[in-house]
Amino acid sequence: MSATRMQLLSPRNVRLLSRGRNELFAGSSGVGYGPRVCSLTSPPLSSSSPGRALSSLSATRRGLPKEKMSENGVSSRTKVLTIDTMNPTVKKVEYAVRGPIVQRALELERELNEGMKKPFVEVIKANIGDAHAMGQQPITFFRQVLALCSYPELLNDSTFPEDAKSRARRILHSCGGNSMGSYSASQGIESVRQDVARYIERRDGGVPCNPNDIYLTTGASDGIVTMLKLLVCGEGETRTGVMISIPQYPLYSAALAELGAVQVNYYLNEEKCWSMDLSELQRSLDEARRHCNPRALCVINPGNPTGQVQSRQCIEDVIRFAARESLFLMADEVYQDNVYAEGCQFHSFKKVLFEMGPEYSDTVELASFHSTSKCYMGECGFRGGYMEIINMDEEVKAQLTKLVSVRLCPPVPGQALMDLVVNPPQSGEPSYDKFIKERTATLSVLAEKAKLTEQVLNTVKGISCNPVQGAMYSFPRITIPEKAVKEARDKGQQPDMFYCMKLLEETGICLVPGSGFGQRDGTYHFRMTILPSTDKLKILLNKVKEFHQKFTEQYS
Amino acid sequence: MSATRMQLLSPRNVRLLSRGRNELFAGSSGVGYGPRVCSLTSPPLSSSSPGRALSSLSATRRGLPKEKMSENGVSSRTKVLTIDTMNPTVKKVEYAVRGPIVQRALELERELNEGMKKPFVEVIKANIGDAHAMGQQPITFFRQVLALCSYPELLNDSTFPEDAKSRARRILHSCGGNSMGSYSASQGIESVRQDVARYIERRDGGVPCNPNDIYLTTGASDGIVTMLKLLVCGEGETRTGVMISIPQYPLYSAALAELGAVQVNYYLNEEKCWSMDLSELQRSLDEARRHCNPRALCVINPGNPTGQVQSRQCIEDVIRFAARESLFLMADEVYQDNVYAEGCQFHSFKKVLFEMGPEYSDTVELASFHSTSKCYMGECGFRGGYMEIINMDEEVKAQLTKLVSVRLCPPVPGQALMDLVVNPPQSGEPSYDKFIKERTATLSVLAEKAKLTEQVLNTVKGISCNPVQGAMYSFPRITIPEKAVKEARDKGQQPDMFYCMKLLEETGICLVPGSGFGQRDGTYHFRMTILPSTDKLKILLNKVKEFHQKFTEQYS
Structure with missing residues (x-):
């Protein structure tokens, strides 16, 4: 830090920096912030507030401050981007x-x-x-296939099991130029989407799943934010409201804040093991309708942060509620393999929806989300995930496909891993016993x-x-x-x-x-x-x- | 498709679907759309327009249509999410x-x-x-290290070169639980950011780089969209404008449309090999100031789609222009190794900025972007990238760090690959000759x-x-x-x-x-x-x- 800079650091600036550090900071990097505070390379904050700067400057076109001369004659420009002139919705985000x-x-x-x-x-x-x-260990088979896909020379290595090799060959064959280094289709690799569809059909006792309804994502978070993005419209009293459980996983509140949507809280019933309560849903919705346009209902099951598993009856009630009240359902089901309590069982919203008959299964709009990050695999770093969308308007779906194409594709190693999760070793294959x-x-x-x-x-x-x-x-x-x-x-x-x-x-x-x-x-x-x-x-x-x-x- | 549905498909609906397909669709999946058009599972589009639906329904609370009975008595709900009720900014996106x-x-x-x-x-x-x-082949060393990181058992395999192993050990050591399956810090793995900083210092002839100014990203696109997101504010005449070259890479126009920012076009000079023209920048800016608040200037160098390499003089002029006009500079430098023409050389905005002296290097706000997807490696599928931010206001930086934390972290394999790109085999190491x-x-x-x-x-x-x-x-x-x-x-x-x-x-x-x-x-x-x-x-x-x-x- 130059001496000039140091002199300009007033107690107020230091206080502001501390605020930045202690209240706003949300990252987890070990070195992220501390050292930076002590090695400021930016002008003091007192000059970065346009309001203040303006008072000491001759305002230029559109009132934008330009330069001023500091005490030693070095030109010191007002920052373009300050806490006062940045995107206000980003400031509202908390995580x-x-x-x-x-x-x-x-x-x-x-x-x-x-x-x-x-x-x-x-x-x-x-x-x-x-x-x-x-300390949880990765599934050996998954990592073997990923290594084979990363460095296909290993396909000649006799120490790798044959089922890992055939899985790797299939994935590579679906990649442009047989390389995970190629972009995939924006919706995700076709063969992976097919495997996801078959997985869902098995999971849901044969309820059909169309691979074209599957979108691979960069972790479940990406899918959730993308779906919320599609849903947001209107201003003031017609602004989209989204119902989320309280307690919630803060991705939801953060995404809604960023998108400028209205967060509509419904409370889980702590006394009844964090179950969903229909009368509470109704109360929440009725109140919200006085000031916004609630259009979606988000459910996390099994629950984060609350660890509950919703009963089949509850899910059916929620679907009926969503149908009656014209709500788009979003089911965050990333913990679908994490069910521990006796008498509890995971029921997918999709399965229950289809068991309720065509009155519901032909009409209720549902997006459900899964991920490689949780369950027994816990592969968070690969950022793999998928969403299945049901009964989505075809024109909206075309828009969704267009939207995801801008970011080109989800990470291909994450897609490969998602493929392995939905298509693990089968009985009779060499890696089956170890996998189980x-x-x-x-x-x-x-x-x-x-x-x-x-x-x-x-x-x-x-x-x-x-x-x-x-x-x-x-x-x-x-x-x-x-x-x-x-x-x-x-x-x-x-x-x-x-x-x-x-x-x-x-x-x-x-x-x-x-x-x-x-x-x-x-x-x-x-x-x-x-x-x-x-x-x-x-x-x-x-x-x-x-x-x-x-x-x-x-x-x- | 049920017979009922089929009967409801009017010529208008088919036309609408075709529109969705031919004009709006932007994905590249082989099976993405064609079959889907023929296997509609959603109600016909004529009933999904609220305007139309309302005319035939008794309006309910807040004018939301609920259900109607179709001819055969099956209940057919109006979709919650239709082309008319979806996020209007998403509709404006093109790619x-x-x-x-x-x-x-x-x-x-x-x-x-x-x-x-x-x-x-x-x-x-x-x-x-x-x-x-x-058909371009991946760099062997990169893929060896990725395989080692994916399946660390291979560290015992004597066929892998020692430098690949030591690189893999270093990356794994920086991962929680020594696994690429752990989330990294949201800003990116610390050791990778350190390597990026050293790479930038070497590239820029010793201009210092602070690892805390580096954010790893999910490809360069992610970084660019994140930076634009921070910059957008205001309404009407004070809405943020962002200057982009024409021709441009359509990520920029797509992101600006989605964020509701004003796209401010400046034209590259085709007659002078797509160079940037100061008078054109000024014209563009002056015109834009009549209807919005231009706050940022984006430059792609080497150029996409135009393939030019800007001269050092041009970059200096652009920096001076940005400084004078209070514009935040965004330098998309993902093709920094792709320079072919004699007499052409890549000059980073950062280096030129610092060579211009403290009047500029202490004040001009700059974000520059790099990626694993281009250059000699072409590893698009891994979605690796970084951005370096210079002279960013500390409070804004804290907000940026918070914002990226919501999505947890960029894909770790992409971070590992970025690390290898900025820290490839060195002279004397076993893999050096092959790499070169x-x-x-x-x-x-x-x-x-x-x-x-x-x-x-x-x-x-x-x-x-x-x-x-x-x-x-x-x-x-x-x-x-x-x-x-x-x-x-x-x-x-x-x-x-x-x-x-x-x-x-x-x-x-x-x-x-x-x-x-x-x-x-x-x-x-x-x-x-x-x-x-x-x-x-x-x-x-x-x-x-x-x-x-x-x-x-x-x-x-």
């Missing part, structure tokens, strides 16, 4: 899963590595559904950890926790004493953020406050993943228990 | 590179495969910069084909073609006889679309009409890639020559 608490966790990790003394020896991150990062063994092991460990989490947390006075029926998360309710609520408010923090931040500083455990997902006013929660290894999970749960007891004592 | 001509090319390919007789034996696609699809040999071979073949394309096309009366100094495209100007222009207009087609469609039908050659990129009124062009193998390129060029002569005769 708690990678928010300030994660940033602090990374700082603590760095400090530990640098030898700083802490009341803990390691940071345990249970903030994000990132299975491999928590690996899949079963991962899912049964997850089921154990789901049970363990519920059990331990429910032994703590002031924490109550629904069963983790599915997905990868527990979302327990926590009692926060009045004194702590007050202290948090005084600090300008949400009480559960205050709680989680304190937990992190004292124990090294990184959870996400419930306020990042939404919750009923006056209630507090946190989301924790069940992904740490069983040993670490036990440590984590005991530390949470101790912390909660201590915290409660301290503030009562 | 010629995967437009109707490509769709037709795929149909022709299918027809040929089915044994249908055509006046050609194969379809030659020169519509998209998709090198591997046209492969890279040189690819680039010199491209240089030959650039020359060949220019030479052959310029022998055709009625075609004139600037030298292909860089990138992967030629954008020749074609003379279209008045009679052909009239026939095209009568058909509601752009004359160069008419020309290219005819070329495709008669020769099997797939090019993109100039109208998809923008051109001066009354001029016509096409874009062709120089990517087909030399043999095929010769065939292609001769066929274009013959076709043009015949076409000219026919219509004069």
Whole structure:
């Protein structure tokens, strides 16, 4: 930083920078921000506000400030892009899963590595559904095929099983020039879409699936945002509203904020294991209709962050509700293999829709989403996913296809991986036994950890926790004493953020406050993943228990 | 399709569907649309227009139509999402590179495969910069490392070179749980960003680069759209305008349409080998200021679709212009290794900016974009890329980091590949010679084909073609006889679309009409890639020559 710059850094600027860092930052990069704050290369912020700058400058065309001379005569231009002149919808976006608490966790990790003394020896991150990062091993077969596709010379290597090779050959054959380096069709590789369609047919007991209704995506997030993008229109009272569950996965609120759509909250019933409540849906819709045009209903099943698995009856009711109220259904079903609780079963919206007969299956518009990132494979980094769209207007579908073509195609390795997920080794193939063994092991460990989490947390006075029926998360309710609520408010923090931040500083455990997902006013929660290894999970749960007891004592 | 549905298909509906297919469709999937048109599962379009539906229904709350009974008593709901009720900005999006001509090319390919007789034996696609699809081979080292990262068991395989292994170990070490299946930091893997920064420093003769200014992206497209998203604000006369070259790469117009920003055209000077003209920039800007707020200037160098390489002087002039006029600079530099013409050299905007001294390098806001998809590697399918942002306001940067966190992370295999591109084998390492040999071979073949394309096309009366100094495209100007222009207009087609469609039908050659990129009124062009193998390129060029002569005769 030049001396000139340094002199211009006023306390206000430093405060603004801190704000940027602590309140707005949501990335998780280890070095992302800290050093940058200390090595400013931009002009001081006081001159980057057009309002301020204008007062000291002769305004030019259209009121755009241009240059001014700083004290030492060096020209210092006002920034074109400032917090005041940037896209206002982007500013409204929030994403708690990678928010300030994660940033602090990374700082603590760095400090530990640098030898700083802490009341803990390691940071345990249970903030994000990132299975491999928590030690889950990839499925061998999947990775073998990906290696073969990446470097086809390996097709001559006799150590690779034949079924992996034939799968790789089939994928490569579907790629331009037999290379994963070619763009695919924007909708996704044709043979992969065919495999997805067959998978859905098997999953749904034979309900037909047309490969032309499948769009491969860059993770499920991409598909969800694309669908929401199609749905948004109107202004003011006719602006599109989208119903989302509260608690929700914050991708939904972030996308709606960015698109300028109206977020319409419906609350899940915590008392009934986070089930959907028809009367609550109706209340939410009726209220929303007074100020916007609700057009879509989003459901996450199995639930994120709440870990519930909706019953078949509930899904049928929701479909009937959507049909009656003319709502486009969006079913986020990325945890479809993550069902642990006895008596629970995954029912796809598509299957239930078709079982309800043509009155529904011919008319209700549905988009459902799946991903390579969750279930037993947990391959988040490959950004694979698909969506199936049902009963979409043909002209809209043409627009959708056009829209996705602008970004050319989803990553081809992610498409290949999606193909393997929907078309894994079959009985009789050389890799079958190993595949089943690996899949079963991962899912049964997850089921154990789901049970363990519920059990331990429910032994703590002031924490109550629904069963983790599915997905990868527990979302327990926590009692926060009045004194702590007050202290948090005084600090300008949400009480559960205050709680989680304190937990992190004292124990090294990184959870996400419930306020990042939404919750009923006056209630507090946190989301924790069940992904740490069983040993670490036990440590984590005991530390949470101790912390909660201590915290409660301290503030009562 | 049910009989009921079939009966409801009126000629109007069929026409609408055709419109969807021929004018709106822009995907490139082989099976994408054709079969679907014949297997409608949605209600007829005449009932999906709310206006029409309303007239026959008792309007419900907020005027939303609900259900009606069709003739046989089956309930048939009006669609929630129709062409009339979808996001209007999405409808405005166009993307010629995967437009109707490509769709037709795929149909022709299918027809040929089915044994249908055509006046050609194969379809030659020169519509998209998709090198591997046209037979270019991947760099062995890159693919070895990707295979090692995908299936780390291979680290024990002695047939892989040590430098590939050490590179793979370093990448894996930077991944959570040592797996590419983990999410990375949203800004990208830290070690990759460090390697990118060192690459930029080497490329730019030592101009410093901070890894915190690097954001890894899902191809360059992702970075460009993200930057544009930050810049858009205001309404009416204060709406953000973005200056783009004409001809342009249609990602820009598509993104601006989707974001509702104002596209501000400046024309490249075809007479001076598609150079940028300062007086034209000024004209464009001054005109735009009458109706919007131009805030950014986009430059593609080397040029797409026009293949020029801007001179250092030109870049300096452009930077001075941007500084004077308070414009945020966006430099699309994805073809930075694709420079063929003698006397031409790639100059990065960053380097020139810093050579201009602190008056500029401390103030001008610049984002530059790179990708794994072009240059000598041509790895489009992996969707790797990065952007470097310079002089961005710190608060805006925090917002950018937050925004990218919502989508979690760019695909990790693409990040790994980007790492290899910026940190390829070094002299003395086992893979170095092979890497240099492969890279040189690819680039010199491209240089030959650039020359060949220019030479052959310029022998055709009625075609004139600037030298292909860089990138992967030629954008020749074609003379279209008045009679052909009239026939095209009568058909509601752009004359160069008419020309290219005819070329495709008669020769099997797939090019993109100039109208998809923008051109001066009354001029016509096409874009062709120089990517087909030399043999095929010769065939292609001769066929274009013959076709043009015949076409000219026919219509004069």
